[in-house]
Amino acid sequence: xxxxxxxWPAAPLDAVEVAFAALSGDPEPLSIDLDVVGxxxxxxxxxxxxxxxxxxxxxxxxxxxxxxxxxxELIRRARLDGPQWVIAAAGMAMPALRRYARRLSDGYRDDxxxxxxxxxxxxxxxxxxxxxxxxxAPYASLCRAGWRAGYALRQQAREYLTVxxxxxxxxxxxxxxxxxxxxxxxRRAVRLGILDADDEQAYIDVRLGRRAMDPIAAxxxxxTDALRMRLxxxxxxxxxxxxxxxxxxxxxxxxxxALAARAERRASLRAASRRRLxxxxxxxAA
Numbered sequence: 001x002x003x004x005x006x007x008w009p010a011a012p013l014d015a016v017e018v019a020f021a022a023l024s025g026d027p028e029p030l031s032i033d034l035d036v037v038g039x040x041x042x043x044x045x046x047x048x049x050x051x052x053x054x055x056x057x058x059x060x061x062x063x064x065x066x067x068x069x070x071x072x073e074l075i076r077r078a079r080l081d082g083p084q085w086v087i088a089a090a091g092m093a094m095p096a097l098r099r100y101a102r103r104l105s106d107g108y109r110d111d112x113x114x115x116x117x118x119x120x121x122x123x124x125x126x127x128x129x130x131x132x133x134x135x136x137a138p139y140a141s142l143c144r145a146g147w148r149a150g151y152a153l154r155q156q157a158r159e160y161l162t163v164x165x166x167x168x169x170x171x172x173x174x175x176x177x178x179x180x181x182x183x184x185x186x187r188r189a190v191r192l193g194i195l196d197a198d199d200e201q202a203y204i205d206v207r208l209g210r211r212a213m214d215p216i217a218a219x220x221x222x223x224t225d226a227l228r229m230r231l232x233x234x235x236x237x238x239x240x241x242x243x244x245x246x247x248x249x250x251x252x253x254x255x256x257x258a259l260a261a262r263a264e265r266r267a268s269l270r271a272a273s274r275r276r277l278x279x280x281x282x283x284x285a286a
Contacts, residue, residue: 020091071139122149193263
């Protein structure tokens with residue numbers, strides 16, 4: 001069955017399951033070469049179609065290292081190799097997502113498909129942007145994101161406040177002014193030379209926006225590990241600047257000059273590294 005010939009169900013989780021079946025069926029099912037993913041104790045060898053791999057993971061719930069390795073590969077492919085792998089990742093997680101939908105829909109008076117849609121949206125948002133593939137148990141993080149999204153919808157149904165009762169709300173209702181907003185501090189850090197301008201957007205996307213590193217590193221032409229190390233060094237510099245008061249207060253001319261000199265040295269080291277390795281994207285300079 002091809003995707004173009006598919007009759008799509010209305011329920012979001014059902015639609016993903018149908019799409020997963022279409023993509024992972026004969027004659028060219030989506031598959032993963034587990035020899036590339038591994039070696040991991042217990043993980044099957046060779047090229048395995050996704051439905052068979054899903055069944056193996058379900059049958060081996062305590063194969064934690066194997067599951068982490070498989071899901072790191074699925075997350076990378078979903079972020080870098082096209083929408084079919086987004087569907088593949090959602091289909092691989094479908095047993096858990098359906099279980100959450102059943103639990104959260106119990107007693108829900110509105111359309112239970114809304115719960116399923118929220119769970120799927122939370123899972124996909126984490127898949128695209130929020131789960132770090134280097135962290136432990138990435139699959140559990142994805143599933144927790146789906147659960148939280150569905151649970152939030154249930155809570156909204158309980159906490160709805162009618163218009164006629166809005167005047168009973170106690171406490172201040174004036175919007176808070178975003179004093180000390182992190183974006184402001186990041187931009188000041190760039191002006192002072194604590195954070196390099198080339199790294200500003202990546203830092204905002206990853207640290208403040210909680211977006212995935214893999215696509216950002218690819219756009220920057222460096223490896224994910226290199227970006228992770230670079231952001232870690234930025235974290236250290238920002239922490240030192242905050243502790244010293246330079247970032248939030250007035251910086252002396254001497255401090256400003258020192259920061260500018262360090263920024264210039266980082267730029268020189270980065271440029272030298274690019275000249276030494278013109279064909280690689282794995283440099284972690286500065």
